[in-house]
Amino acid sequence: MRAACVRAGRDPASVTLVAVTKGRDPAVMREAIAAGVRDIGENRVREALEKYAVFCPGAAVEQGKCRLRWHGIGHVQTNKVKDAVRIFDVIHSVDSLRLAEKISEQAAEVSKIQDVLLEINVSGERSKYGFRPEESLDALISALCFGNLKILGFMTVGPKESDPENVRKHFRLLRKLFEQARKNLITVKPEAADAFREVSMGMSDDFEVALEEGSTVVRVGRAIFDKGQ
């Protein structure tokens, strides 16, 4: 990550590493935490709940002693919204206005302002969740109406490619959509523009390209946890 930031003339400290721990057991997670990981990414709410109970038991949370930040990075089903809002500091995968509304409603119930990102399907693959690039600005403006959300930015999952160079154009597009959206917010809703600073893109195979293209949050699993990588 540092090398990629230096290549791109960026400060490595300006980038967040989310360690993606789906399918990893708590013992392995403990090692990562001991090595300095503070941001944990999980793509399924049920699995995240189990781990949250291990690492952030109720008493610790009440005393503000859970030092980890929990990131929801997978599609959230409507019936899981309540749990997602309870445990996730940030939900990266808001892929519809219906979901945005549900999250905001649930957050209101527990007097929380939920940090979220809107997921954009930049590659246009049918198998993927997310707003289409051309609807990203409208989606953002609409989502700003939900009072208990704080919209931090945009997120995408790059297409699977054997050569990460082929993902570059998709990351470049997300960064461009982000810049345009931010510019727009500065004029129409300056108070929302201030919070809108994150571009969540880049995984094990393509995080270096993502950083060169302006990612501020990379979500990395296998490159951290798989042996022999």
Ligand SMILES: *Cc1c(COP(=O)(O)O)cnc(C)c1O
């Ligand atoms: C699994 C996952 C990652 C991490 O993928 P790796 O290839 O293991 O780095 C990142 N983002 C999302 C949304 C994921 O589901």
